């Protein structure tokens with residue numbers, strides 16, 4: 001899903017030599033999501049719509065819309081998501097699940113519990129590799 005506006009005739013960072021300068025305010029015209037090496041996956045069924053991920057995302061890559069309950073979380077905007085993982089780290093649902101996992105498994109520190117039994121079913125955001133994102137969740 002992308003909200004990328006039409007790109008004007010300006011160069012990308014890939015066209016510049018060292019020391020080049022770009023005009024400011026142009027990042028929304030470029031598909032900066034191709035920097036990612038990991039991908040957040042939203043599991044709507046577990047989301048409590050707290051919008052913490054929206055507030056913390058440094059790239060405005062968590063979309064919102066007006067819904068029946070007011071402002072509601074939407075999908076990730078993968079055109080701009082850099083895969084930093086901040087949303088998954090700050091999500092209170094994820095934190096609750098990792099705390100439960102840590103309490104039930106003394107000696108482990110599940111900072112990101114993806115792949116652990118009990119985490120994937122309950123988490124609101126999974127943070128997965130590119131291959132898994134493409135093959136399992138159809139995110140390019």
Ligand code: SF4
Nearest residue numbers: 057081082084085087
């Ligand atoms: S991984 Fe980072 S850039 Fe992508 S949506 Fe989450 S906080 Fe935003």
Ligand code: SF4
Nearest residue numbers: 047048050051053091
């Ligand atoms: S994904 Fe997590 S942080 Fe984002 S709105 Fe849902 S519960 Fe809140």
